Amino acid sequence: AQSVTQLGSHVSVSEGALVLLRCNYSSSVPPYLFWYVQYPNQGLQLLLKYTTGATLVKGINGFEAEFKKSETSFHLTKPSAHMSDAAEYFCAVSGEGGGADGLTFGKGTHLIIQP
């Protein structure tokens, strides 16, 4: 069975500061990993994904994440926070091979940007 743990239901950073959102996963098969962002009253938008290959993945809006197999982690970072980054962020895992399994989500981290 797959599971995802996001450390911190709320993270607050100052505008211009580093953003670090933590995600750890468990999976019995090589995982596919995703970060989604949800702005208020909207659906989910894919930020970035890791499937195979390079472990440092770059996404939209200046975000990136690094897959570390030894640490079973996929933390999301952005060097300099912007007010528009305030949103809910979800880490998700799916099994390899495109089988019938769906996404397993973490509980989400609400990112607050302080002016």
Next chain:
Amino acid sequence: NAGVTQTPKFQVLKTGQSMTLQCAQDMNHEYMSWYRQDPGMGLRLIHYSVGAGITDQGEVPNGYNVSRSTTEDFPLRLLSAAPSQTSVYFCASRRYRALNYGYTFGSGTRLTVV
């Protein structure tokens, strides 16, 4: 492309009423799924389908029915609504056996059961 379209966007039901949440996609995706989102719980899989005529249960299927008669449509039925089903519901689709393309999500249906 419209992507994944969900209707309605908002709905209020009385306990015991039934209704169908609609989901349609125009990307010829074989895989479609329904999630519910509750505060502090993330998104949880309700039901999914890997093609027309094939459906299966996810993590929280009780109280919900689905069917898949066409590739494009995947409706979610609440047979007898309960307050515990108050939630935001998302439909998502992808190409089957193509996880590297990721999922496309609809904009959601906010359901309140009173």
